[in-house]
Amino acid sequence: MTAEAVRMRFPARSEYLLLARLAVAGAARRMALGRREVADLKLAVTEACSNAIRHAYAEGLPGEIELELVLERDRLELVVEDHGTGIALPLPDPPAPSEWGGMGFPIIRAVVDELEIRPSEGGTGTVVHMTKRARPGVRVNGDPRGRTSEV
Amino acid sequence: MRDLEGTAIGAGDFRLEEDHPRPGTVVVSVHGDLDLHSADELGDRLVGVVDRGVSMLVVDLSDVEFVDSQGLGALLRGTRRFGAGKERFRLVVPTPEVRRVFEITALDQVFPLDESRELAIARGDPPGREDPRSG
Numbered sequence: 001m002t003a004e005a006v007r008m009r010f011p012a013r014s015e016y017l018l019l020a021r022l023a024v025a026g027a028a029r030r031m032a033l034g035r036r037e038v039a040d041l042k043l044a045v046t047e048a049c050s051n052a053i054r055h056a057y058a059e060g061l062p063g064e065i066e067l068e069l070v071l072e073r074d075r076l077e078l079v080v081e082d083h084g085t086g087i088a089l090p091l092p093d094p095p096a097p098s099e100w101g102g103m104g105f106p107i108i109r110a111v112v113d114e115l116e117i118r119p120s121e122g123g124t125g126t127v128v129h130m131t132k133r134a135r136p137g138v139r140v141n142g143d144p145r146g147r148t149s150e151v
Numbered sequence: 152m153r154d155l156e157g158t159a160i161g162a163g164d165f166r167l168e169e170d171h172p173r174p175g176t177v178v179v180s181v182h183g184d185l186d187l188h189s190a191d192e193l194g195d196r197l198v199g200v201v202d203r204g205v206s207m208l209v210v211d212l213s214d215v216e217f218v219d220s221q222g223l224g225a226l227l228r229g230t231r232r233f234g235a236g237k238e239r240f241r242l243v244v245p246t247p248e249v250r251r252v253f254e255i256t257a258l259d260q261v262f263p264l265d266e267s268r269e270l271a272i273a274r275g276d277p278p279g280r281e282d283p284r285s286g
Contacts, residue, residue, distance in 0.1 A: 014186070014187040014188035015188055017184075017186050017187060017188055018184060018186075021217065035247075035248060036247070036248065036251065039217075039248035039251065042217060043217075043252065046186055046187075046217070046219045047219055047220060050186065050187045050219065050220070050221060053187060054187065102220075103220035103223065103256055104220050106256070107219075107220055107252070107256065110255045111255065
């Protein structure tokens, strides 16, 4: 089964977080995921985008976020990329929760199966690559006949 | 995406309501998604309510479908402002998907979570009216 990909670009502003969640929910629907899995994916994409908004473009400069959703046969990949100031890698140990943040990446790690954080290829910026695998027996990639594919 | 500039996606969906079911008790009901876009509004409201002087504060998340780390941060602002007597700061979180965020972050050990507004108010009752540790 051929992968499907959706790419979108939006301003790095908080009012667009809902747009990212809607896109992910739409993709997740094609995988017939459960409510909990959909909620996990919405949480992951929101945390990744929020991190870009708060840190990559923290000086108030205008910036954009690129979101790519790739529906593979057995998984959904979420790729969030910014072209801001970049992130110091590797990440430090998870800090204690505070009112100002620090919980974003620990939350992402808890709700996705794989997480890779790397510098953007273009120089500055950060790529957050998240993978959520479908559970066995879940229909993937919107089979128009509605059949279940064992994965 | 320029055509979406100024559309304020989701901005109009978030709102807060404040009820006073009895003297000294304030219930702040949150409607809409609680994320980076709305967290400061909630945090500021909670700090304002606490600074006015209340004996019990309930934040009702029954009409919230989504909470992220920024939303949790806003709630932490409120509870820290409250200081002592945190059992009088209670959250109504009936939705499993929202409750899961508190469990992932272990904040379900910090915030008293209740299934309904009525339970939250009853459990947060001052000693003498009802032991808050009961039930």
